[in-house]
Amino acid sequence: MDNETQGGPDPAAPAAAHGRSATARPVRLPETPAVLALRHAVRDWLVRFRPAGSTVAVALSGGADSLALTAAAVAEAATVDALVVDHRLQAGSEEVAATAAATARALGCRSVRVLPVEVNGPGGMEAAARTARYDALGRARGELPVLLGHTLDDQAETVLLGLGRGSGARSIQGMAPFDEPWGRPLLNVRRQTTRQFCADLGLVPYEDPHNLSPEFTRVRLRTEVLPLLEDVLGGSAAVALSRTAELLREDNAALDEFAAELLVRAEFGGAGLSCAVLAGAAPAVRRRTVRAWLLARGVRVVTGAHLRAVDDLVVAWRGQGGVAVSGGERGTRLVVVREHGRLTLARATG
Template identity: 85%
Template sequence: MPLPETPAVLALRQAVRDWLARFGPSGSVVAVAVSGGADSLALTAAAVAEAALVDALVVDHRLQDGSDEVAATAAATARGLGCRSARVLPVEVGRVGGMEAAARTARYAALASSRGGLPVLLGHTLDDQAETVLLGLGRGSGARSIQGMAPFDDPWGRPLLGVRRETTRQFCVDLGLSPYEDPHNSSPEFTRVRLRTEVLPLLEDVLGGTAAPALARTAEQLRQDNAALDEFAGELLVRAESEAPGLSCAVLAAAAAAVRSRAVRAWLLTQGVRAVTGAHIRSIDELVVGWRGQGGVAVSGPERGTRLVVVREHGRLTLARADRVSRDRRETS
C-alpha cells in the first residue's frame, strides 16, 4: 500500500532504509516480529515499503484471555500492509526468572526457530534503548550492561533505535492503524514499566527533554568503547595462553584492569563456564594481582550440578573440577 509522506512516515522509512543499507542481507528479504503494538506495526509498514520482501512473525504468549485473537488480528494487519506471509507462533511461557524474563526467552526462541534464515527486525525504539541503559545502571555490572541494544546482533535487527516512541505512534495515526495496547505495558509490577512511566518522564522534565537521547548516545559510545576493549582483550588472551595450559598471571597483571577482566571472562566462557558474574571476575583478579596464597574461585561448570574452580598454580590460572581440588587438598594435608 502507498504510504503518505508525513514526517513520521518519512522518519521511519529513512531509519529502515539506513539499516538495510548497512546490515541488510542480499536481496533485502527480512522477517519482522509483530506484536500488534504501535512500534511493531509502524516498523512492519516501513519495512514493506523499503525491503524487497517481508515475512511477519507474531508470537502469542498465551498469558491473557483472548491473546489468540490479538495475534490473529496482528497477523491479518501485517498481511494487509503487504507482508509476503504472516505466521502466528504460540509459545509456552515458563517461570524461570519471572514472567518478563520467561516471556522474553520464549519469544526469542520462537522467533529464532521460525525465521527461516532471515534477519528478524524488532521494533525497539530510542525510548526502549534509554530504558535498557537505566536497567543496566541499576544492575551496576559495568560498561557492558549499559551499552544498550545493538542495531544488529545477528539475527536480530533494530532499525528504530534512533526513533522516538511518539513517532511510531504518529506513524500509526497517519496510516489509520489501530495498535493493540498490551495491559502489561502499563502494569507497575514490572520494573521496565515503572522506568517508562515514572523515572524517564521525571528525568525528561528535570533535564529539559534530553534524557532519553542522552542515554541512547551513551549506549552507542559505550558499544564502540567495548568493541575496542574486546579487541585488546583478545590479543591479551592469545599472549596469556601461550606456552602452557591456563593463563599466565604475569602477562595478565601487566595489562590494564579493564582489558584483563575481559580476557579472563572470555577465557572462562571458552572453557565452558555457564555464568560469569562480576564477583567471579573480582575474586579471580585477586588471584592475579593480589596473590597471597588464597584458595581458588568456584564457578559453574558446563552442565548443571557441576562445579569448577579457578586456581593459581605455578604462576598460571587453571580450571579444575571442584572434586579434584578437594581431593588434592586432602592428600596434601
C-alpha cells in the first residue's frame, strides 16, 4: 500500500538537510553555478513541455540526481509531488525511503508518497526493478508528468548499451527529454553537477550499493568503459555520445514521418501491404514501415533479423516461404507471407 504524507508550511524551518522536519515552504536556494545549471535545465523543460501548467511529479530515490532534481523542480514549478519507490531489495530500504520522503517535504514538495513494490519478473533483477518502478510511478502520478533524474552521463551509458545490442539507429538514440509521461530535464547536465548541487545545499545523497556492483552491465560501463573513453578522447566521450543521441532522435523522427506516409500508400488497394509500393522506397523507410505495420497488428517484438527476412519478401522475392515473427495466441504463431504481390500476416499452428 502506498504511504502518503502531506507537508504543512513552517516559516521558521531552516534550509533543508537530509531528514529534517517537514515543511511545504520551498527552501531558498543559493545561486551557485551548480544550482543555477539545474534550475535553468528544469525551467527550460517546463517552458518547452508544460506551457499550460507547471505542476509535476518527481521520482525521488534519495540519490544525488533525483535529490537535486527535486529541489530544482520545487524552485521552478508551481507545485511538486514527490514519488519515492521502495524496491525493498536491501535491508533498511524502508528507512532510506522514509529519509528521502522527509527531505522532499523539507524541500517544499506539496505531497510525498512512498511506493513499496515487489521486484520479480523476467530479464534479471535490474530489468525487473525497472519494470516495477515504472509501473508504480505510472499508477501513482495521476495526470501529472513524472520527472526523472537521468543525466547526460546516463544518456551516454544508454547509447553505449544500444551500440552493444547492434539493432540500429533507434537503439542508440538514447532517452528523449519527454516521452509521455516521463520527463528528463537533466539530459544536458553532468552527474558531477548534481552532486555539487547537493553539496551546495547540504543534502546528503543516498549511495545505492547496486550502483557500484560490477554484476550489472551499466555499472561496468559507468566505472570502467566510460572513464577509459574519456581518457582516450580527452574528456569528451560522454558529451559526444549524448550529442549523437540527440541527432539520431531528430533523424529517427523524420524517418518515422516518411514511414507513416509510406504505410498509408502501401495499405491502399487491399489487405496487407503492396510490395510494389514498398520496393520503391529507401530501405530505411521501407523497414520502418514494415516494423510499424507489424507492431500495430500484435507482433510483440520486431528484431533486425525479422525485418531483413521480411524485406527479402519485398525486394528479393524468389518464391520463398513466410517469415515467422513473435506474437499470436497460445499454440499459434504469426507469419508474414507474400501473396499476389502483397504482404499479409497469417496465423499458423505449432
